[in-house]
Amino acid sequence: MIVLGAGVSGLSLGWRLASSGVPVEILEAGPFVGGLAGTVREDGYCLDFGPHSFFSEDPRISKTVLDLFDPPLIPAGRSVKFYYGGRYLDYPITGTSLLFQMGWGSGIRAFGSFLKGRLGAPRRLVRSPLTGAGPPGRNGGDEQSLEDWAIESFGEYLYRTFFKPYTEQFWLIPARELSARAIPTHTRLSFARTLALLVRRGVTKGGASLVERERLPAVYPGTGYGEIAERIAQKVRQAGGRIHLNSRAAEVRRLPQGGFRVRHALEERGPQIEGSHVVSTIPLPALIRMLHPAPSPHVFSAADRIDYRPLIFLGMATQRQEVLRASYVYLLDRPYNRITEMNKFSARTSPPGENIVAVEIPALRESPLWRASKEELFDRCIGSLEEDGILHREEVKRLFLVKAPYAYPIYRKGYAGHLQVLIDDLKSRPGLHTLGRSGEFMYMDADQCIQRAFDLADRLLSAGFKTAV
Ligand SMILES: Cc1cc2nc3c(=O)[nH]c(=O)nc-3n(C[C@H](O)[C@H](O)[C@H](O)COP(=O)(O)OP(=O)(O)OC[C@H]3O[C@@H](n4cnc5c(N)ncnc54)[C@H](O)[C@@H]3O)c2cc1C
Numbered sequence: 001m002i003v004l005g006a007g008v009s010g011l012s013l014g015w016r017l018a019s020s021g022v023p024v025e026i027l028e029a030g031p032f033v034g035g036l037a038g039t040v041r042e043d044g045y046c047l048d049f050g051p052h053s054f055f056s057e058d059p060r061i062s063k064t065v066l067d068l069f070d071p072p073l074i075p076a077g078r079s080v081k082f083y084y085g086g087r088y089l090d091y092p093i094t095g096t097s098l099l100f101q102m103g104w105g106s107g108i109r110a111f112g113s114f115l116k117g118r119l120g121a122p123r124r125l126v127r128s129p130l131t132g133a134g135p136p137g138r139n140g141g142d143e144q145s146l147e148d149w150a151i152e153s154f155g156e157y158l159y160r161t162f163f164k165p166y167t168e169q170f171w172l173i174p175a176r177e178l179s180a181r182a183i184p185t186h187t188r189l190s191f192a193r194t195l196a197l198l199v200r201r202g203v204t205k206g207g208a209s210l211v212e213r214e215r216l217p218a219v220y221p222g223t224g225y226g227e228i229a230e231r232i233a234q235k236v237r238q239a240g241g242r243i244h245l246n247s248r249a250a251e252v253r254r255l256p257q258g259g260f261r262v263r264h265a266l267e268e269r270g271p272q273i274e275g276s277h278v279v280s281t282i283p284l285p286a287l288i289r290m291l292h293p294a295p296s297p298h299v300f301s302a303a304d305r306i307d308y309r310p311l312i313f314l315g316m317a318t319q320r321q322e323v324l325r326a327s328y329v330y331l332l333d334r335p336y337n338r339i340t341e342m343n344k345f346s347a348r349t350s351p352p353g354e355n356i357v358a359v360e361i362p363a364l365r366e367s368p369l370w371r372a373s374k375e376e377l378f379d380r381c382i383g384s385l386e387e388d389g390i391l392h393r394e395e396v397k398r399l400f401l402v403k404a405p406y407a408y409p410i411y412r413k414g415y416a417g418h419l420q421v422l423i424d425d426l427k428s429r430p431g432l433h434t435l436g437r438s439g440e441f442m443y444m445d446a447d448q449c450i451q452r453a454f455d456l457a458d459r460l461l462s463a464g465f466k467t468a469v
Pocket of ligand 1: 004005006007009010027028029030033034035036037038049050051052053054055247248249250283286311339393407408435436437439444445446447449452468
């Protein structure tokens, strides 16, 4: 079995298969394991790829991860705020926060606008991303725009006040061009969902209108989220699996006698590895472009229309403690959409007496921002940080830059059709599977990646898969 990518998906699959005696070879392009769930470490500083903590509604997956650690993982507070109009609103938004923190005027306008929308127009039936069964993009295509869906669900006022500015700041794409599914059911953008629950269930004491996953108890490894992936990698190796770092897959070739040969270097005569099955967790369009026999031109053109938004996470080391009133804060109208304080996750992510404040900067891969240096990014952000009283230039002693080119699948209107073209092509290639957030082009948290990896491993094993690599 050849696995492309050593993020949590590839590692978890490798762990399960190697533990059942299957020879496993994992190829990872980068210099360390973990992918988006990895941690960059420098001189005692640890920076994740955006704020991460571990939580799961599946007790078996929780136990699997918790059992990797002794001493146990530390509870992560996961207090989250939305900084809006000079006020810190609770996140996810509760009835209390909408009415009391945002102000009565705004709360009443929000409800008025919502009711007006409801009474004025017959409700169109959509498969809501709030309740949508099954993974996004896999069920064919209602393709309502995010704009239409948000106005229909929440009314014009909340759409104009929150959804449109936040969505467009985050995605850098007009809300009307995004699919309604761009609001994931359970991620940081689940702000939408909380509002839907609020207006559907009514305002209840204690703020019951919440996103369930946001409220699950969370834990964090002491020295970076990447410890989870590193421990799973240890398990893979203990079970006899091999992980090849700095080994970027460049070609996946089907062999005439069955099975695959994967070349993992850019040179024509680079190292090669053969196996009966390939599971890819790398970005889906990249896989399509390296397949032999090559897919037909319409598959390539569908692959060109599937894209991901990158992540730029700029860390600023400081001796200042207690910087934010939450683990992380969402903001509007800043050069960054989120600020994170690493000490709120674990004080061991910096040397003693220090802290890292990190900002997430929205960018597209083709923009100059993506290529900007950490100093340039710092210059872009520090003015706003100073204005908000969060951090001053002279308090920052060192910069760190973490980048991920394929962090967020972009659910543009029409994406589901293009995705289906790729899925259909892959179905015609027995022995080749895709898995994970990048591999399946699907929003997932790490626990869900582990779950899907275990499920695929179990399906392969129960189908009698036990062939030698
Ligand atoms: C900002 C942010 C915050 C998040 N917060 C949370 C959270 O709090 N809790 C949570 O559980 N989840 C969170 N997630 C989600 C979580 O990080 C992902 O679901 C998970 O890490 C995805 O793992 P994966 O293995 O499927 O994909 P990836 O991590 O993308 O792994 C793919 C791997 O393939 C490698 N690769 C790429 N191309 C090649 C190639 N050609 N050859 C070989 N290897 C290649 C990459 O280097 C990478 O290591 C967050 C994600 C983001 C972006």
